Amino acid sequence: MNHTKPNIILSVDVECWGQSVLDRSLPILPHAADNVRRLMQLFELHNAKATLFVLGKFAEVHPDVVAQAADAGHEIASHGYGHVEVFRMSPSEFRDDIRKASDIIAGIVGRRPKGYRAPVFSIRRDSIWALDVLADEGFEFDSSIFPFAGPRYGIADWPAGPCTVKTKSGHSIVEYPPTTLQLFGRRLPVGGGGYARLLPKRVLRMCFDRATRDRSTPPVFYCHPYEIDKTEIDTHYPGTPLKRRLHQGIGRKSFWSKLDALLTRFSGTTFGSAIAKATALPRITPGEPENCETPKPRPACATDIAYAADV
Numbered sequence: 001m002n003h004t005k006p007n008i009i010l011s012v013d014v015e016c017w018g019q020s021v022l023d024r025s026l027p028i029l030p031h032a033a034d035n036v037r038r039l040m041q042l043f044e045l046h047n048a049k050a051t052l053f054v055l056g057k058f059a060e061v062h063p064d065v066v067a068q069a070a071d072a073g074h075e076i077a078s079h080g081y082g083h084v085e086v087f088r089m090s091p092s093e094f095r096d097d098i099r100k101a102s103d104i105i106a107g108i109v110g111r112r113p114k115g116y117r118a119p120v121f122s123i124r125r126d127s128i129w130a131l132d133v134l135a136d137e138g139f140e141f142d143s144s145i146f147p148f149a150g151p152r153y154g155i156a157d158w159p160a161g162p163c164t165v166k167t168k169s170g171h172s173i174v175e176y177p178p179t180t181l182q183l184f185g186r187r188l189p190v191g192g193g194g195y196a197r198l199l200p201k202r203v204l205r206m207c208f209d210r211a212t213r214d215r216s217t218p219p220v221f222y223c224h225p226y227e228i229d230k231t232e233i234d235t236h237y238p239g240t241p242l243k244r245r246l247h248q249g250i251g252r253k254s255f256w257s258k259l260d261a262l263l264t265r266f267s268g269t270t271f272g273s274a275i276a277k278a279t280a281l282p283r284i285t286p287g288e289p290e291n292c293e294t295p296k297p298r299p300a301c302a303t304d305i306a307y308a309a310d311v
């Protein structure tokens with residue numbers, strides 16, 4: 001029965017692979033919408049609810065898919081408009097980008113989004129000002145800070161669990177990061193992306209088993225509609241260089257069944273619902289994340305060993 005399953009927050013960045021990853025000037029293609037519809041069917045099969053961070057550019061071209069997802073009870077949030085990394089924008093350009101996306105989304109679903117996720121988790125130390133702009137624009141939560149030391153994104157000492165951030169202007173916004181696990185003293189980003197595509201089904205499930213056990217709030221899983229599309233790159237982007245093709249195409253064949261297995265084990269919920277149920281989130285001010293509780297490193301367990309062997 002669904003109510004006995006542990007909750008995970010199911011989040012999807014709704015975009016078109018070519019436009020988001022290859023070249024921001026490329027159009028949003030029709031097959032991107034088909035992938036969103038297929039994903040919604042899988043969610044429906046499991047009675048799972050998700051938060052969809054919809055790119056404004058996608059919503060502009062495929063408003064029907066966004067409306068359909070909202071009607072199905074999914075939470076419609078914002079992925080900004082043009083898929084430009086936050087640290088490449090000035091605060092005023094960022095404000096214009098998120099405002100434009102919110103206007104488009106509100107025009108489709110009748111209300112402005114309350115949640116935001118930056119393209120490529122691009123709120124880092126050097127773009128932390130974005131939280132202030134988001135809160136000022138009426139956003140209530142954000143899931144853009146990856147709390148690990150990544151090569152292109154992440155803030156290594158950011159709290160792993162959700163917290164309320166007090167911004168420079170005195171606003172508050174909930175920051176709810178994607179899942180990381182502590183492994184041999186290092187945090188690894190197991191909540192989605194290449195890690196989720198590469199990890200065997202069983203290991204991914206064990207990672208989320210552990211994350212649901214260790215924390216009082218549901219851990220965050222994230223994915224993209226294109227990850228279930230194993231023929232996309234060959235069919236629509238045949239000129240893609242080999243290295244990128246391998247990196248971006250790997251794990252797509254098994255992603256559908258992996259997601260199916262994850263949703264068999266866990267109940268998919270939304271950020272809005274998880275935040276409403278959370279009590280007394282830790283409060284921090286940026287620059288002082290050490291004030292917030294972080295999970296304590298723990299000795300390696302069977303999950304760690306299986307996990308390390310597969311990475």
Ligand SMILES: [Zn+2]
Nearest residue numbers: 013015119120
């Ligand atoms: Zn994206």
